Amino acid sequence: MAAYIARRLLQAVLILIGVSFVTFVLLYLVPADPARQIAGRSATAETVANIRAQLGLDQPFYVQYGRYFMNMIQGDLGRSYLQKTEVAALIAARLPATLQLMAGALFFELLLGLTTGILAALKRGTAIDNALMVGSFIGVSAPQFVVGILLLYVFAVQLGWFPIGGYGTLAHLVLPAITLGILGAGWYSRMMRSSMLDVLRQDYIRTARAKGLDRARVVVRHALPNAILPVIAMIGIDIGLFMSGIVVVESVFGWPGIGQLAWQAIQRVDIPIIMGVTLVSAVAIVLGNLLADLIAPFIDPRIKLR
Amino acid sequence: MTSERQQDNDTAAAPVLTVRGLRTQVATPRGPKIVVDGLDLDLHPGEVLCIAGESGSGKSMTSLSIMGLLPQPMARVVGGSVTLDGRELVGLGERQMRALRGAEISMIFQEPMTSLNPVLTIGRQITEAIEAHRPLGRAEARTRAIQALEAVRIPEAARRLTQYPHELSGGMRQRVMIAMAMACGPKVLIADEPTTALDVTIQAQILELMRDLRRDSNTAIILITHDMGVVAEMADRVIVMNQGRVVESGPVLDIFERPQAAYTRDLLAAVPRLGANAGRDGPARGQPGRPAEAAPAAPPAEPAPVVRVRDLTVRFDITGGLLQRVVNRVHAVEGVSFDLTPGETLAIVGESGCGKSTTGKALMNLIPWQGEIVIDGTATHGLSRRAMRPVRRHIQMVFQDPYASLDPRMTVGELVAEPLVIHGLASGRELDDRVAELFRRVRLEPEQRHRYPHEFSGGQRQRVCIARALGLSPRVIVADESVSALDVSVQAQVLDLMQELQDELGLSYLFISHDMAVVEQISHRVAVMYMGRIVEIGRRRDVFDTPRHAYTQKLLQAVPLPDPRNRRDHFRKLDGEIPSPVRPLDYAPPPQYFMDVGPGHRVAADPLGAAP
Known part of the structure; x- marks a missing residue:
């Protein structure tokens, strides 16, 4: 187990180095000029050149990346071009809000997705099944900014049940979490349904019924743990989907997390922040997958970590 | 003994389970279909009733109907009655049925895995x-x-x-x-093919266990099986089913010795019988029962072998730890040597994990291996894919599962043509003619070649697989459990076909199988494998009639014979598990020595010490 985690973390470091390199290359190729952004539109060419030299942007690519890399492995993600603050400090300040949002969304999508998926599987072929699958299809296909605005309009503006925006209480969390989680809920619902149907066909379910167990016990004890395994693997991947979702959702709801930070940085070509947020996202995805892999053996004893 | 018990049962206690006119219907894409049609049975305490039949006979559906475990909502009981101890089960609510399941009436299934x-x-x-x-x-x-x-x-x-x-x-x-x-x-135990998925020595243990349980607890047993050997070994009474209907029922001796229905006679005639070929050289030709034509003896004196295997070794690494280092090794095949001469069938028999299939794969160069394999004069060790290609024309393979080994998206004609196309041997009109000819060869209508695999039965699909293998005019066919998935009647036909092709084309077969009776019928020579090694090899007659190695004897002893008079009171010396071939890294396999015990009959002097 310890050896397994150690090896996975080692792999994670290599992945992060790869991610940093690819992101750096992409940002280098973007035609926007950070120096011009900082100096403003009215600045002279000389000022722009000065800023460029100051930031080292006039150096060849490999020098720039080499410097970033050396700092990165020492834990220094650089400073924002515009705010002059440490990127690490900026991210650290906003990370709790984002984690809260993600936890809320994960809770919502698992709650909704798993229950509807199980229900649909047990009621296979009925009107309930069809209705739930149409619902999940809408959940999967609805764009997040539309869902967000719709929820805001109905539940915050018209009904006034929830605050329109901001951050702090549980009431603030509800609408953003639903918006972020609705996509995943649709996915989980469909996945859980097909996984459950698959498991219900298995020989050991027939054995459980042949023993004279009641239906609830057959479903909860025998089918559920087996059916949920592929879903757990999915949670790891889900963290990655969240990362793209939070940029939209945080902007719609004015949620002060790293999604907003990233959005502002992208508009202003604030390369150190973009790099920092990308790396944090990569860490989240890697850890999410590791966590999913670590949970699986507790449910299925056949899975051996090695 | 058997008949005494039967009489007891017939006259004594009232039946614990009675079925009358049971009808079960399954919804299919082509409308409802009756899969059990008017089944009657009586089961007495302490009795073993065997329901025998081939696939699709409705025997499993019968048991699920009795248990109330039919797959919902596709299948349901539409008529008849099932009474357990005087209590009607058909139409009983799920809650009451649940109270009976597992308590009064239980069931075990085919796949313990x-x-x-x-x-x-x-x-x-x-x-x-x-x-x-x-x-x-x-x-x-x-x-x-x-x-x-x-x-x-x-x-x-x-x-x-x-x-x-x-x-x-x-x-x-x-x-x-x-x-x-x-x-x-429970009063009743329904066992649906309980030993079909198990090795023969393990099967013998389970059958003996079931007999003991019946004796000790007086539980009545319904044993559902396709294996007439198991029926003969276990049954007091037998019900033979075909296409949902009872063909014949009666005491086991009557069924085997005085079968009334033509279907029962055909079924029994198709069963390969271990010992049916005793005292004769060479393979049996045609179905047993039919007058055996003068079987051509094994090809005369030592022609050059078409396949030569020396010291074949296949090991698989098991990795683990931080750096995924090799921690253990599976010694799948260990120092195996044999020759295969033209026109000869060499059978490799053994239980699961003995290395017989791995040997076949090594011959096809599908896995990495060590040692020496010479196929039609070409040493194949280390050959690249490209260099291997001409060799593959001489050696082809037919697999166990004809469902899985045919691509469902290609017509059977395309599937048979594919090897010819890959090797660039024919195209256009000529290709079409060659495919039609191959279909005729394996007794399929050439007109059927535009259909898809799912439109064929299991036996027909296996014919397609054989036609595909024949396309390149190979000299050797590796048949890996090629008839094991087929019903006995179909199995007999495919075996006939394989023997005919051998006579006509001079094919050599490496026939890999776990079924001793089939092996006895088809092979010239037999190699018995155990734990990755050949423990005994020789002419079929010598190995079967005078087995010398303890493991060969054990294997032969474990096979249930389709003869209720020849029932063994209990399977002796058959305890124990099949050991694992996973070994530590520093394991050096002990050297193996063979003794010559007859012409071409060699037996391993057991290096492991004790007999297995």
């Missing part, structure tokens, strides 16, 4: 069966579970409770299934 829940411990699965029917506390249920495991002779019963199914062998899992089914002392 998949019939236990992989994520729950053995202990949990047994205790919950007990707790569902008896008001017992945890500790009491646990004690009962241990007793149940001990009753099926599982060693270290208490420790097993904390184990998961994957930690047990197939035979052990089936014992657990039986323990679970018997835990509440």
Whole structure:
């Protein structure tokens, strides 16, 4: 187990180095000029050149990346071009809000997705099944900014049940979490349904019924743990989907997390922040997958970590 | 003995289970279909009733109908009555049925590998069966579970409770299934092909166990099987089913010795009988029962072998740890040598994990191996894919599962043509003619070549596979359990076809099989494998009539014979598991020495010391 985690973390470091390199290359190729952004539109060419030299942007690519890399492995993600603050400090300040949002969304999508998926599987072929699958299809296909605005309009503006925006209480969390989680809920619902149907066909379910167990016990004890395994693997991947979702959702709801930070940085070509947020996202995805892999053996004893 | 018991049953106690006019219907894409049609049966306490039949006969549907376990909502009982101890089961509510299942009437299934829940411990699965029917506390249920495991002779019963199914062998899992089914002392046990998925020596253990349980608990058993050997070994009475209907029923001796229905006679005639070919050289030709034509003896004196294998070794690494280093090694095949001469069938027999299939794959160069293999004069070790290609024209393979080995998206004609196209041997009109000719060869209508695999039966599909293998005019065909998945009547036809092709084309077969009776029928020579090694090799007659190695003897002894008069009171010396070929890295296989015990008959002087 310890050896397994150690090896996975080692792999994670290599992945992060790869991610940093690819992101750096992409940002280098973007035609926007950070120096011009900082100096403003009215600045002279000389000022722009000065800023460029100051930031080292006039150096060849490999020098720039080499410097970033050396700092990165020492834990220094650089400073924002515009705010002059440490990127690490900026991210650290906003990370709790984002984690809260993600936890809320994960809770919502698992709650909704798993229950509807199980229900649909047990009621296979009925009107309930069809209705739930149409619902999940809408959940999967609805764009997040539309869902967000719709929820805001109905539940915050018209009904006034929830605050329109901001951050702090549980009431603030509800609408953003639903918006972020609705996509995943649709996915989980469909996945859980097909996984459950698959498991219900298995020989050991027939054995459980042949023993004279009641239906609830057959479903909860025998089918559920087996059916949920592929879903757990999915949670790891889900963290990655969240990362793209939070940029939209945080902007719609004015949620002060790293999604907003990233959005502002992208508009202003604030390369150190973009790099920092990308790396944090990569860490989240890697850890999410590791966590999913670590949970699986507790449910299925056949899975051996090695 | 048998007939005494029968008389007792016929006259004594009232039947515990009575079925009258049972009709079960299944919804198919082409409308409802009756799969069990008017079944009657009586089952007396302490009796073993065998329901025998081929696939699609409705025997499994019968058992699921009785248990109320038909797959919903596709299948349902549409008529008739099932009474258990005077109580009507048809139309009984799910709640009342549940109270009976596992308590009064239990069931075990064919696949012990998949019939236990992989994520729950053995202990949990047994205790919950007990707790569902008896008001017992945890500790009491646990004690009962241990007793149940001990009753099926599982060693270290208490420790097993904390184990998961994957930690047990197939035979052990089936014992657990039986323990679970018997835990509440049911009046009726339905066993649906309980030993079909097991190796023959393990099958013998399970059958003996079921006999003992019947004797000790007086439980009535319905044993569903396709294997007439198992029927002869176990049954008091037999019901033969075909296409949902009872063809014939009666005491076991009558069924075997005086079968009334033509179907029963055909079924029995198609069963390969171990010992049917005793005292004769060479393979049996044609179906047993038909006057055997003068079987061509094994090809005369030592022509150059078409396949030569020397010291073949296949090992698989098992990795683990931080750097995925090799921690263990599976010694799948260890120093195997044999020759295959033109026109000869060499059978490789053995139980699961003995290395017989791996040997076949090594011959095809599908896995990495060490040693020397010469096919038609070409040494194949280390050949690249490209260099291997011309060799493949001489050696082809036919697999076990004709369903899985045909691409469902290609027509059977395309499938048969594919090797010819790949090797650039024919195209256009000529290709079409060649394919049509191949279809005729394997007794399929050439017009059928535009259809897809799912439109064919299992036997027809296996013919397609054979046609595909024949396309390149190979000299050798590796047949890996090629008839094992087929019903006996179809199996007999495919075996006939293979022998005909051998006579016409001078093919050599490497016939890999676990079925001793089939091997006896088809092979010139036999190699018995155990733990990756050949332990005995020789002419079929010598190996079967005078087996010299302890393992060969054990294997032959374990095969149930389709002859109820020849029932063995109990299978002797058959305890024990099949050992694992996983070894530590520093394991050096002990050298193997062979003794010549007859012309071409060689037996390993056992290096492992004790006989297996």
